[in-house]
Amino acid sequence: MIDSERFDPFNNRLCRNVRNALSENFKKVLEQQRMQPVRRVAGFFRNDPLPPCVRTYIDQRLAAYEQVLADVRNRELDHPLDIAVAIWDQHLFFETHEYLEQYWMAAHGGEKKLLQAIIRAAGAYVHLEQGNLTGARRIAAKAVAVLEVHQDQLSPYADPRLLLAKLRSLDPKPPMLAGTAGSANRSMRTIDRP
Template sequence: MKILFNPFEDRTDRDVRNFLGSAFICALHKGDQAPVAQAVSDLGRKKLPERAQSYITARYARYTAVLSQMSSNPLLGADLYATAALLWDESLFFECHEWLEQNYRTLQGQEKKVLQAMIRTAGTFELLTYNRKKAAVSVATKALSVLEPHFLQVPESFNIQPKIARLKTVIKDA
């Protein structure tokens, strides 16, 4: 039986995801692929299971695609929500969550609640990626309770409507 990569059930997998994700967030800020390349190199020197190696290879390809798009359109990096949407479009839900979360503490009031709901939305789909449906439904319910009445507060660059529809489906299919 082949064991799949799962950062929710395996400490090594979680460490790989977190290390690689942190390097990617750093690369986004710098507009430079070097932190990701260094992280991949560092991880490559470790004796990691095949599932982790496959994850690293797949993530590296997605990270490279995002960084390439951002370098060809510098305005993307200047817009927190456009960058988050780009991460979402590459199914980088963990990284989208991390990208948005770093701005959470700087906000106040309703804007902070909406951002938290967006973070939870990304978290929902990270949970679903690893078949953690019960937790995903719980997080989706919390996100939807804020996003539905306040969707107009989400910047257009994040395109929240399809994400709200998916949250509703997650809850309905539970």
């Protein structure tokens, strides 16, 4: 049985299944530019009685996905790092990780390292959300080590100093990344779509 007060995908199969199914279909939302894939999945889970924390999680995720999709459309975002920042700023850290993973797998060199560092930064916040300071500290340290070296590659998309400071301190309040960097030199426009 699930503790109805806490959504915990690390220790509860239903929570993990809901998180993973929504996240996987959120990538389809971004590809198709429509909410139908996640609405279908949400409807599937809502057909059964759900603990309040699971129902709330689904509702909050759908609202956040709507915000990301609106942001992508309104700002005409098409670069993977711009989209990842929009996802991050809705506090969708697991989804940030899932979205960037496809690009990380196809990348090489410094680009690959930067994407992995952002994925790890998102992972640190996933752990912080669950109160796992040990896991967050370990993953944040790995992200910081790479972000320090690749700050210039991140700076067109987000302020790396802000992200580094938050990760170093394990600040439970994540930084907002959109609008914290200059939009002039988009040096990583070469990220290939998988």
